[in-house]
Amino acid sequence: MLVVHPLSLGTVTCLVLAFALFATSLPTNVEKGRRKVVHVLEDDTGAVIVQTAPGKVVTHRGGSITLPCRYHHEPEGSDPNRIRIKWTKVTDALVFEDVFVALGLQQRVFGSYQGRVSLEQNGPGDASVIIHNITLEDYGRYECEVTNDMEDDTGFVNLDLEGVVFPYYPRVGRYKLNYQQAEDVCKEQDAILASHAQLHKAWLEGLDWCNAGWLEDGSVQYPISHPRDQCGRKDTPAGVRNYGYRHKEDERYDAFCFTSNLNGKVYFLKRFKKVNYAEAVKACVRDGSVVAKVGQLYAAWKIQLLDRCEAGWLEDGSIRYPIVNPRTRCGGPQPGVRHLGFPDLKFRIYGVYCFRSNEENVNGVVGKPTRRPGKNSKDIQMNTTTTKTL
Structure with a gap:
């Protein structure tokens, strides 16, 4: 049994447990992502005890995730409206970005988190927040601060992305x-x-x-x-x-x-002939898509298991193709995204990888037309390189 000794913080004491005791990870549906279930320890000193998720919580871009933070406050008759809950993101050493703050019924969400963050409100003492529509920039370390009058303490939660x-x-x-x-x-x-x-x-x-x-x-x-x-x-x-x-x-x-999960699909555009870069851009637009970016091709290879033994243009003017199941004629014995360099944009011809978003804008056009990459149309190199990630 763990004995929690009181700390000398006056009427309010926050204790952050940074180890994995009493913490379990339970699967939820795809929309909720994965979360940690945290059990709160109580003592008999009239203290506030705060516990955040040990380790990290994991989700993917576009998903939702709960950042767990719970507290227990004695005596139970204390006014909950005097408890302030504040979440910040640690962006650098001693640099914090405001995410969310609540004092009683008053709540405020900051910056790019507006419209995406809310309190979980899963019973008394729950300071957890839910972040919806996770972005790549949400990855990182978050601080949960619980304050009563002049006393406060903090806990940390690490948000990881697949x-x-x-x-x-x-x-x-x-x-x-x-x-x-x-x-x-x-x-x-x-x-x-x-x-x-x-x-x-x-x-x-x-x-x-x-x-x-x-x-x-x-x-x-x-x-x-x-x-x-x-x-x-x-x-x-x-x-x-x-x-x-x-x-x-x-x-x-x-x-x-x-990069993380795609909100759309990367595919190799089937055509009767190969094309130069400008023609590739037009071909994807005619198909209701845009030329895929390098990160989108990697995400499609890693997460959607896209396997195509045909070289194609990408948005940056490079030529690549994704291999999940290696075979001799497709660039070697290891899986990976093969990179054939940056050929001449006008005179070299290949296939093309397009990206179609799951969400169209009001005009029914997906994304924006791809701009011509760079001004130099000379071949820089055509050596084959493989990025291997098993």
Whole structure:
């Protein structure tokens, strides 16, 4: 039995339990995502005891998730309208973004969370919030603060997303991106910069990439599953190599991006002839779609198990194709998204991968026409590379 000793915080004491005692994870329907069930411990000191989810809660883009935070307050006759509940997101060291605050019946939701966050209200002492229509940017660490008069304490919940990490470099070549540019190119490809935890998980699943890339915390790392001399020496152990935190403006690397579940479908457009880039854009639009982004193709490969042994244009002007079931004629023995480089936009011809959203706008047109990627139409490279994530 666990004995909880009172803390010297006056009339209100908040105790955050950062371990997995009494916590279980129960499956729910797809709309609710996955959540943690937390059991609240009570003591006899008249204290407030707060418990948040140990570990993390997991969902996917477009889903809903409960961030658990419960408290028990004695004496029971205390006015609940004097309890303030505040949720913030930890965006950086000592930097917080307001998400939600409630004082009695008064509630306020902030920024991009407006219309998506509400109290769960599952009985007395429930400070949990539900976030609907999860976005990639919702990934991260959240703080739950419960306050009574002048006393407060906090607990933390980590929100994780199911998805896929992929390396990215633009048409201009390798090691051309500072930190802000790396953030931008990931967003342009329907993704965000990956976290260290996401990259480490991808490495455990088999991701092997010999070029260093930015992560969301400003560090530069790369995953090696098969050590070799050209990737930091053959006699060094496998793992995620870390260059540490680099100068965000002056230094240039590639990017590691992360994306999650698609609100739509990626498909290879069946045509009688291959096309150049401009013709590919028009073909997708005529089919009620747009040319797929790199992140969308990776999500379709990883989550929707898209397997197609035909090279096709993507929105950034690259040529790629997804392989779930490896075969000799489709680029080697490992699953992954094959990358054939950035060919000439006008004179090289291929198939095309299109993306059709599940939601159309009021005019019935899906998305926006894809702009021409870059100004340089010269071939930069056509070497075949494979991003392997098992």
